[in-house]
Amino acid sequence: MIADITIGQFMPGKSFIHKLDPRMKIIVMSALIVFVFLAKNMLSMGLMLGFVFLLMLLTRISPVMYFRGLKAIWFLILFTSVLNMLYVRGDTVLVKWGIFTITKEGLWQSGFIAMRLVLVIVISSMLTYTTSPTDLTAAIERLLRPLNIFKVPVHELAMMMTIALRFIPTLLEETEKIMNAQKARGADLESGGMMKRAKALIPILIPLFISSFRRAFELATAMDCRCYTGGAGRTRLNVLRYRFRDGFAFVMVAAVCAGMIYLNTLAPALVH
Amino acid sequence: MALIETQDLRFVYGKGTPFEKEALKGATLAINQGEFIGVIGHTGSGKSTLVQMLNGLLKPDAGKVFLNGTDIWAKPKEIRKVRFEVGLVFQYPEYQLFEETVYKDIAFGPTNKGITDKDELDAIVRRAAEFAGLKESLLEKSPFDLSGGEKRRAAIAGVIAMEPKVLILDEPTAGLDPKGRDRILNQIRKYREQTGSTVLLVSHSMEDIARIADRVLVMNHGNVEMFDTTEKVFQQGEHLAEIGLKVPQVTQIFLELKKLGADVDTGVYTMEQAKAGVLSYLRGSETEGGSGA
Numbered sequence: 251m252i253a254d255i256t257i258g259q260f261m262p263g264k265s266f267i268h269k270l271d272p273r274m275k276i277i278v279m280s281a282l283i284v285f286v287f288l289a290k291n292m293l294s295m296g297l298m299l300g301f302v303f304l305l306m307l308l309t310r311i312s313p314v315m316y317f318r319g320l321k322a323i324w325f326l327i328l329f330t331s332v333l334n335m336l337y338v339r340g341d342t343v344l345v346k347w348g349i350f351t352i353t354k355e356g357l358w359q360s361g362f363i364a365m366r367l368v369l370v371i372v373i374s375s376m377l378t379y380t381t382s383p384t385d386l387t388a389a390i391e392r393l394l395r396p397l398n399i400f401k402v403p404v405h406e407l408a409m410m411m412t413i414a415l416r417f418i419p420t421l422l423e424e425t426e427k428i429m430n431a432q433k434a435r436g437a438d439l440e441s442g443g444m445m446k447r448a449k450a451l452i453p454i455l456i457p458l459f460i461s462s463f464r465r466a467f468e469l470a471t472a473m474d475c476r477c478y479t480g481g482a483g484r485t486r487l488n489v490l491r492y493r494f495r496d497g498f499a500f501v502m503v504a505a506v507c508a509g510m511i512y513l514n515t516l517a518p519a520l521v522h
Numbered sequence: 523m524a525l526i527e528t529q530d531l532r533f534v535y536g537k538g539t540p541f542e543k544e545a546l547k548g549a550t551l552a553i554n555q556g557e558f559i560g561v562i563g564h565t566g567s568g569k570s571t572l573v574q575m576l577n578g579l580l581k582p583d584a585g586k587v588f589l590n591g592t593d594i595w596a597k598p599k600e601i602r603k604v605r606f607e608v609g610l611v612f613q614y615p616e617y618q619l620f621e622e623t624v625y626k627d628i629a630f631g632p633t634n635k636g637i638t639d640k641d642e643l644d645a646i647v648r649r650a651a652e653f654a655g656l657k658e659s660l661l662e663k664s665p666f667d668l669s670g671g672e673k674r675r676a677a678i679a680g681v682i683a684m685e686p687k688v689l690i691l692d693e694p695t696a697g698l699d700p701k702g703r704d705r706i707l708n709q710i711r712k713y714r715e716q717t718g719s720t721v722l723l724v725s726h727s728m729e730d731i732a733r734i735a736d737r738v739l740v741m742n743h744g745n746v747e748m749f750d751t752t753e754k755v756f757q758q759g760e761h762l763a764e765i766g767l768k769v770p771q772v773t774q775i776f777l778e779l780k781k782l783g784a785d786v787d788t789g790v791y792t793m794e795q796a797k798a799g800v801l802s803y804l805r806g807s808e809t810e811g812g813s814g815a
Contacts, residue, residue: 430579431618434610435680436602436634453630456620460666 261379265310266495268380272389274496278503279377285507286369290519294510295365301506302369309380319375320368327367334360358520383415392490405481413469421462428457523591524552525720526576526608526688531585533571545571547744548585553688553722558714560735560752561724564766567741569724570613573690576722577608606635609686613693615677619665624656624676627665631684646683653716654679655709671702675709682713689713690722695730707734732756732770732791740767756791772796779803 289295306316340355391408398404432453433439439450533546546568553559563569574580575587578594578601587594594604621627628647637643651661654675660668665676678694695703711734714721725731731738738755740748742765748755759769759777776790776799790799
C-alpha cells in the first residue's frame, strides 16, 4: 500500500555514510553512477559490485530495504534484459528457436544491463536513505549556487524542493486518513471498472485539494510571520563543512574509479 | 450475547521497517447492545487502532472481532457491510466533506449502502440532520460555507445517516468551543436515547466521559487496562494518574476532601452527585456537632 513506497525515504542512522557531508555524498554517488556505465568487463564490474556492496553494509540499513526499492522496477529490469538477450547478435549461438536466437554475447550484455540498473537504483536509494531531505536540498542549493550568475533563483528553487519533500509524508498520511473516512462511509474503492474507480476518487481528491490549499496558506502566513524574504542575506543554522571523512570518501571513490579504468584495459570488453 | 466482542486483538504498524510500532497487544473486550461506552487513554495507547478494527478498516494481525456473534473477517469481500453496521466518525471529520451541498454529502453513506428510493433517502437524510442538530436551511448550502461546529455536525450526520447499530465517535468535540462541545454531546445523548443504539465515545475530556458514559474502557500501551462502570473506574484516581490520565475535576475535589479527613463518598463524578455528596456530608457533620455540644 501507500506505506510500501520506500524510494526517497530517509532512514535515520549514525553510520559513516550517514555522517558524510551531503554535498560530498551527491558528488561521489553521481561519480559512481557514471562509472557504473563505464564498466566494460567482468573485472571492472566486479570491483564496482564489491564496492557498492561494501557501502551498503556501511550504511547499516537492512538489505531488505534496498530490495524493496528494487521491487518497484523489477519488471523494467526483466523487460530490458530479456529484450537485450534476444536482440544482441553474436558469434556463439547457444539456443536457436524459430525467430529467437540467444547468443553468448547477448546473454552477457543482458546480464550487464540488469546489473547496471540494479546498481543505479541501489546507489540512488543509498543517497536518499542516508540523507535527510533538508540536508539534501541544502547540498543541492550549495552545489547549484554557481548558477546564480545566470540569474537562476537557486535559493527559491531549493526552498520549493524542501517544502515539496517535507509535505510528501504529510499528504500521504492525509490521503490515507481521508480514504479511511470515506471507506467508513461505505465508499467502494477496490472494485468496479475504470470509470467507476475514477469516480470513486472524487470523494478523496476534493478534500485532499482543499486541505492542501489550506496548508499552503497556513505555511505562507507562518513564513511571513517569521519575516521570510527569500535567499538574500540568509545564513544557515547548520553550516555545511567538509571534514576528514569526506576527503577519505573522495579518495576511496577516486581510487575505485581509477581501478575500474585500469581493469577495463586488462580484459576484452563484453558490452558495446 | 454481546453485540461486539473482540478476542486478543494484536496489531503492528510498519512491519519490517525501522519504524515498527506495536499498537495493540491483545485486546479482549465485550460490548452489549445499547450501552454507552467512554474510551479513554493517553496519546498512542491504541484507542484509535482499536476503534478502526471494530468496523473492519484495519485487519488485525492476530485475534478476532465478532459482530452479533459472527467473525467480521470470515468473508473479507463483504467487509463493507460491517461498515454500515458500525459507523465510525473520525477525528476532525469535517475534512471528509466533499459534495456540493450538505444534503448530498449526508446522502453519500446511505447511497453507498444501496438506498436508491428518493423518498426513503430524503427521510433518512432529514432525520440524520435533525439528530446532528443541523437546521433544514443548511441542507442546501455548500458544506464549505458552514461554520466549524456546523461542519463537524454535518460530518457526524453523514455517518448517522447510514443508520448503524453501533456509532463510534473519535474525539468528536476536539477543537470546538464549550458551546459547540455541549451541543454535540447533547445531540449524541439524544440520538442514543431515541434510537437505542450502542455508542462508543473516544475522548480526552474526563468531564465529558463522566457525564455521558455507562461504562469506561481505559486503554494503556496497547492493552485494556480497565473496563468497568464509570463510577468504579473514576474511583481509582491513583491508578489512572499512574498511566497518565486524570479523574474528573469534581472527583479530584472529593478525593482531596477525603485526604483532609472528611467522610465523603469518592465515587462522585458528576455535578449532581457532588451536590448531593456535599449536602449529606454537611448534614452529617451538623448532627455530629449537635450531639457534641
